[in-house]
Amino acid sequence: MKQFLSFIKKEFLHIWRDKRTMFILLGMPVVQIIIFGFALTNEVKNSKIAILDYAKDAASTSLITELDASRYFEIDKNLYSYDEIEAEFKKGKIKLALVIPQQFASDLQHFNKAQVQLIADASDPNTANQLTNYATAVIMDYQKRITNDRKLPYTINTEIRNLYNPQLKGAYNFVPGVMAMVLLLVCTMMTAITIVKEKEMGTMEIMLVSPMKPQMVVIAKAVPYLVLSAVNISSILLLSRFVLDVPINGSLVLLLFESILFILVSLSLGLLISSAAASQQTAMFISLVGMFLPTVMLSGFMFPIENMPLALRIVSNIVPAKWYFTIVKSVMIKGIGLHAIWKETLVLTGMMLFFLTVAIKKFKIRLA
Amino acid sequence: MNAVRVNSIIKTYGKKKEITALQDISFEVKPSELYGIIGPDGAGKTSLFRILTTLLLADSGNATVDGFDVVKDYKEIRKRVGYMPGKFSLYQDLSVEENLNFFATIFNTTIRENYDLIKDIYQQIEPFKDRKAGKLSGGMKQKLALSCALIHRPSVLFLDEPTTGVDAVSRKEFWEMLKRLKEQGITILVSTPYMDEAGLCDRVALIQTGKILSINTPQGIVDDYKKPLWAVKSPNMLQLLNELKERNEVEDIYPFGEYHHLVLKNNIKREELEQWIKQSTPEAVTVEAVRPDIEDCFISLMKN
Amino acid sequence: MSTDKVITAEQLTKRFGDFTAVDHISFEVQKGEIFGFLGANGAGKTTAMRMLCGLSLPTSGKATVAGFDVYKENEKIKKNIGYMSQKFSLYDDLTVKENMRFYGGIYGMSDKQIKDKTVFILKHLHLESEGNKLVKSLPLGWKQKLAFSVAIFHEPEIVFLDEPTGGVDPVTRREFWNMIYQAAADGITIFVTTHYMDEAEYCNRVSIMVDGRIDALDTPSQLKKTYEATSMDEVFLKLARKAVRNAD
Numbered sequence: 001m002k003q004f005l006s007f008i009k010k011e012f013l014h015i016w017r018d019k020r021t022m023f024i025l026l027g028m029p030v031v032q033i034i035i036f037g038f039a040l041t042n043e044v045k046n047s048k049i050a051i052l053d054y055a056k057d058a059a060s061t062s063l064i065t066e067l068d069a070s071r072y073f074e075i076d077k078n079l080y081s082y083d084e085i086e087a088e089f090k091k092g093k094i095k096l097a098l099v100i101p102q103q104f105a106s107d108l109q110h111f112n113k114a115q116v117q118l119i120a121d122a123s124d125p126n127t128a129n130q131l132t133n134y135a136t137a138v139i140m141d142y143q144k145r146i147t148n149d150r151k152l153p154y155t156i157n158t159e160i161r162n163l164y165n166p167q168l169k170g171a172y173n174f175v176p177g178v179m180a181m182v183l184l185l186v187c188t189m190m191t192a193i194t195i196v197k198e199k200e201m202g203t204m205e206i207m208l209v210s211p212m213k214p215q216m217v218v219i220a221k222a223v224p225y226l227v228l229s230a231v232n233i234s235s236i237l238l239l240s241r242f243v244l245d246v247p248i249n250g251s252l253v254l255l256l257f258e259s260i261l262f263i264l265v266s267l268s269l270g271l272l273i274s275s276a277a278a279s280q281q282t283a284m285f286i287s288l289v290g291m292f293l294p295t296v297m298l299s300g301f302m303f304p305i306e307n308m309p310l311a312l313r314i315v316s317n318i319v320p321a322k323w324y325f326t327i328v329k330s331v332m333i334k335g336i337g338l339h340a341i342w343k344e345t346l347v348l349t350g351m352m353l354f355f356l357t358v359a360i361k362k363f364k365i366r367l368a
Numbered sequence: 369m370n371a372v373r374v375n376s377i378i379k380t381y382g383k384k385k386e387i388t389a390l391q392d393i394s395f396e397v398k399p400s401e402l403y404g405i406i407g408p409d410g411a412g413k414t415s416l417f418r419i420l421t422t423l424l425l426a427d428s429g430n431a432t433v434d435g436f437d438v439v440k441d442y443k444e445i446r447k448r449v450g451y452m453p454g455k456f457s458l459y460q461d462l463s464v465e466e467n468l469n470f471f472a473t474i475f476n477t478t479i480r481e482n483y484d485l486i487k488d489i490y491q492q493i494e495p496f497k498d499r500k501a502g503k504l505s506g507g508m509k510q511k512l513a514l515s516c517a518l519i520h521r522p523s524v525l526f527l528d529e530p531t532t533g534v535d536a537v538s539r540k541e542f543w544e545m546l547k548r549l550k551e552q553g554i555t556i557l558v559s560t561p562y563m564d565e566a567g568l569c570d571r572v573a574l575i576q577t578g579k580i581l582s583i584n585t586p587q588g589i590v591d592d593y594k595k596p597l598w599a600v601k602s603p604n605m606l607q608l609l610n611e612l613k614e615r616n617e618v619e620d621i622y623p624f625g626e627y628h629h630l631v632l633k634n635n636i637k638r639e640e641l642e643q644w645i646k647q648s649t650p651e652a653v654t655v656e657a658v659r660p661d662i663e664d665c666f667i668s669l670m671k672n
Numbered sequence: 673m674s675t676d677k678v679i680t681a682e683q684l685t686k687r688f689g690d691f692t693a694v695d696h697i698s699f700e701v702q703k704g705e706i707f708g709f710l711g712a713n714g715a716g717k718t719t720a721m722r723m724l725c726g727l728s729l730p731t732s733g734k735a736t737v738a739g740f741d742v743y744k745e746n747e748k749i750k751k752n753i754g755y756m757s758q759k760f761s762l763y764d765d766l767t768v769k770e771n772m773r774f775y776g777g778i779y780g781m782s783d784k785q786i787k788d789k790t791v792f793i794l795k796h797l798h799l800e801s802e803g804n805k806l807v808k809s810l811p812l813g814w815k816q817k818l819a820f821s822v823a824i825f826h827e828p829e830i831v832f833l834d835e836p837t838g839g840v841d842p843v844t845r846r847e848f849w850n851m852i853y854q855a856a857a858d859g860i861t862i863f864v865t866t867h868y869m870d871e872a873e874y875c876n877r878v879s880i881m882v883d884g885r886i887d888a889l890d891t892p893s894q895l896k897k898t899y900e901a902t903s904m905d906e907v908f909l910k911l912a913r914k915a916v917r918n919a920d
Contacts, residue, residue, distance in 0.1 A: 002473060002476075003473055003474050003476065006469075006470060006473035006474065007470075007473075007474070010459070010462065010466075010470050013461070013462055013466065014459070014461055014462075017461040017462075018461065201455075201457050201459075202453040202454070202455045202457060203457075203458075203459065205418075205421075205423060205451065205453045206451060206453070206471070206474075206516075206517075207474070208422075208423055208446075209421050209422065209423065209446050209449065209451045210446060210471075210474045210475050211443070211446055211447045211474075211475060211476060212474050365442070366422065366423050366424060366425060366442075367418060367423045367424055407841070408812070408813070408839055408840055408841030408842075408844070409812045409838075409839035409840065410811055410812045411841075505713065505714055506713040506714070507713070532838070532839065533713075533835075533838065533867070534713065534867075535711075535712035535713045535867060535912065536712070536867065536869060536905060536908050536909060536912065537712050537908075537909060537912045537913060537915075538712070538713070540909065561838075561839045561840075561841075562868075563842060564870075564905075576841065577811075605853075606853045606854075606857060609850075609853075622843075622846045623846055623849055623850075623874055624870065625870040625873040625874075625903065625904070626873040626892055626893060663842050663870075666841075666842050667842050667843055667846075670841065670842070670843050671843065
């Protein structure tokens, strides 16, 4: 036990003495959260839209006011015919137009059902998609409100895609994504690199020749990164809660438990890589290409998995971050409990056991 | 009982076992002997040391260290050997004392417990104990590494090329330290590519491309050299070398320090030798009969 | 300046902060000379050699290599020197021929020159059948001999050898020195560092650096006389033991 503690102490000294790396490891999540939260956000703010109002009744006017009042949109122009829409799009200033048909108010009143049309400039499909989503959300808000106000027997329910993110804030998606990325980077890459470094320096030979159990060497190397990751999770959660205003809706304990599970998966992956790699560069390369890229691409954090071809959807299932990403979204943002994410939790546990077993089996008590 | 016993060890590498590192190696090391494995890079020294320190498995053959089998009893051996690998560098970002403390704990001991053993060596670097290992000079690093390998009072110490890349002064000091350690009863196996270090060992095994050329005391190896050996010198050494190479009487000639060493097939008198050297090289030539040293023996063994 | 002085150094100095790595060294090397450059670890050999190769600017002092100034004409210097060290020599994952083609290409040799020279060298070293083998599959001794051939592939005026024979067996070591003698006889100046003191004897002149200064410079036999020593090993120990500095 004393050997073990002494080893862990040594690892902390390594981290502590290499101030630059330590700063990067601890500062990276902070910077990422801030960059993703503010700069790279795909939030819409004061986008200019055009209105083609055929109705010009009380209901349409109040809907337009509602849109204008929201901080996402600003009415730039009132149009009088369809043709004008295309002309405006071509000018490039306006990306979205709202068309309100005649009898808008009466349709609402009599049938509790009315149609509006959103026309977006889809030359930039992402923006178009976002703008229509935002506009839909505002219209739904309006609809809900008038429904409540009038206490009508019928409510019109249209499917809303951003059900759990009423404000449509980009940060909601990024926080779980950054958590998965940072944990993977710190745990997998750093663990792999430090173990391989001992191999390169020849100290691993001494460790093997010493009475210390080889498995203990490996576990001792992983402990400091577990601690570092705990610090990172805390700083991410604090930042997202108090700076980005992303609430933690579900149980914090559950969230931390799931994060530790994911850390263990990442650490075992790191150990596995270290047993295969002979140089620090190889370890880094495998971690980046083999782990980091799939996490960014296939976890659902950057690109929605539903939109991917079947092959990629299947592949995404073996990316641990995908499961963790789902879990964090569910617990943190939707506020769901373990009952809804037991499947994902089970998958991660399975992955951890699998990787850890393989890693320890592959770890040699001798050289090559 | 022998401290180390190696019996018909064969080790190959590669998928088809196409690279042979050790071909049927056998030797024995007595307790508290300073035993040198002398040979150039690629002779198989490191493979041999790794097999004996239980880090590698041999293809065939067996070996014991301190009476324990290197395969079966590897845990027992790991408790009682000290090992300094060739490319071993300490933790550069830890101080001298932190390094030593760490290795002490890893081997279940403390600096205090075995201080008397490393005192001689450690005292020389103790004034710098707060300095990072990365900031030490080559000689000091080596002393620290030796202290770390000794901290658990091993019964057998394996030093793989401890003096490679180290300058002549530090090398000399290092060998003096080894001599004192041996007096404390520690068996030491040391490998080196420097032939001149052979003379500092009790016994040596000369090794080349995985084969042992000869095992003996340094004196014994020299005594085994039976051919007539002369040192020759002239103002134009290259010409002398090329001329003499062509003579029938000459078995071998090679540069050796300021002289060329001339190996003859048959004994001849000095005057006779001087005579026929002068025929081909009229310049002033010095001729002296010399006693071979380990390097002459190694060259002769290699060429046979 | 006479043309047979291939290297001249006058009060050449290199400081790193307040540490003087090379401290006002002055010497000259003649064309075709084998010049041994000795010193303990940390004495300043590597720094001095880097300045002469045009890799590092001196802090003060003057030096010319192959007639070119180390301050202003380091590109020209690089064209006229060869370099080989124990650590960096040939690319392991290229074949012997590919290595030669690469180095020839770097020095702007024509395809035909490269081809002829490759054939010549392989024949000379009796390695004709090894030309298409990967360098890593060759024994160390062959590698070092090949590396030396490659270092003088472009027929430089001077070749710098940094511990070229470390770890090489005694027979190959001597074959290596034969190649050095041959190159020197062909007019290539040899500037060599080594830890083997017997090799110091093979040099025409030897300089010994201690704490950044050149403490001794002479022929091996004269050095032994001056320091009343029987071997260069003794001379070296006598001088190097005076060192106070302890850098690496």
